[in-house]
Amino acid sequence: MKAMLLSEYGESANFEVLEIAKPAIKANHVLVKIAASSVNTIDMMIKNMGSDLPLSPAAPALLGMDFSGTVEAVGEGVEGYKVGDEVYGCAGGLADLPGTLTEYIVADRSLIGHKPKDLTMRETAALPLVAITAYEGLTRAGVKAGQKILIHGGSGGVGHLAVQLAKYFGAEVYATGTGDKQKAIIEKFGATFIDFTIEKAADYTAKYTDGGFDVVFDTVGGPNLTNSMEAVALNGHISTTVSLLEIDLTPLHFKGASLHVVFMLIPMLHNFKREKHGSILEKLAEISNEGHLTPIVDENQFSLEQVGDAYAHLASGTAIGKVVVEN
Numbered sequence: 001m002k003a004m005l006l007s008e009y010g011e012s013a014n015f016e017v018l019e020i021a022k023p024a025i026k027a028n029h030v031l032v033k034i035a036a037s038s039v040n041t042i043d044m045m046i047k048n049m050g051s052d053l054p055l056s057p058a059a060p061a062l063l064g065m066d067f068s069g070t071v072e073a074v075g076e077g078v079e080g081y082k083v084g085d086e087v088y089g090c091a092g093g094l095a096d097l098p099g100t101l102t103e104y105i106v107a108d109r110s111l112i113g114h115k116p117k118d119l120t121m122r123e124t125a126a127l128p129l130v131a132i133t134a135y136e137g138l139t140r141a142g143v144k145a146g147q148k149i150l151i152h153g154g155s156g157g158v159g160h161l162a163v164q165l166a167k168y169f170g171a172e173v174y175a176t177g178t179g180d181k182q183k184a185i186i187e188k189f190g191a192t193f194i195d196f197t198i199e200k201a202a203d204y205t206a207k208y209t210d211g212g213f214d215v216v217f218d219t220v221g222g223p224n225l226t227n228s229m230e231a232v233a234l235n236g237h238i239s240t241t242v243s244l245l246e247i248d249l250t251p252l253h254f255k256g257a258s259l260h261v262v263f264m265l266i267p268m269l270h271n272f273k274r275e276k277h278g279s280i281l282e283k284l285a286e287i288s289n290e291g292h293l294t295p296i297v298d299e300n301q302f303s304l305e306q307v308g309d310a311y312a313h314l315a316s317g318t319a320i321g322k323v324v325v326e327n
Contacts, residue, residue: 003102009050031073036125064100090128110274113281116288126322141237145170147214296321
């Protein structure tokens, strides 16, 4: 089968079209003919940094984590899936798990779910990593109806899905961003837009709450966590996807607030409670089928052979929505 491989890592490294063996089905796995795969920031980091990241596959490397496609074979022990089922998941492209920039993947059945009925394969491939991250960030913080939720980076890959999910859970949602395009995305999904370049955290927190937001989901992270600590309520919750820094947690302590770090690759990396991802994917499909979850997909189209261009487009910072590669 055709695959796009990296013989070496680095920003200037190029993907090569090669023929590799079609993977054999095995117990508790399904063979999926891949229709589409999306490019995530972590995929780009692996390509550029290689062995500097402990989760990078050995070269020659087959990258790609997200996919949508159709089941072609079912391994022993698999229940709930049959040949012909349309599925999606985040199941490869790191450590010893072969990726999705190819025609077929043998995926752990615990890491997949049935495809949302009303989304295209292209749209579906944009969901797994970012949607699971959004769901985990909100649910670990205990989001519930009636709460006021602040989402930093509300127009981003994780953020725009977190806005939709928070609305689905019944929360009153506020989201930071800047510029007309980000404002339009945030307001499209029913959140109140906050321009972080104009309003300081203390000001918008006082403007929209009586003492702070019940939950802050910080998809920007890093130094921005100081704004999250400023905005969170007493005994509130902060979830973040970016916490690779040293920071003074004193404000968090005096508020009695909780900090949740979301690193959704753990089940794949450590074979740890993978079935939770499968359950989340099924729930996300249900939410989408009810009309409450739709990803934004960048308008540029890329074939499998153009994956290098897809990575470059994501790196350019000009993409609007998820970048998708189609077979």
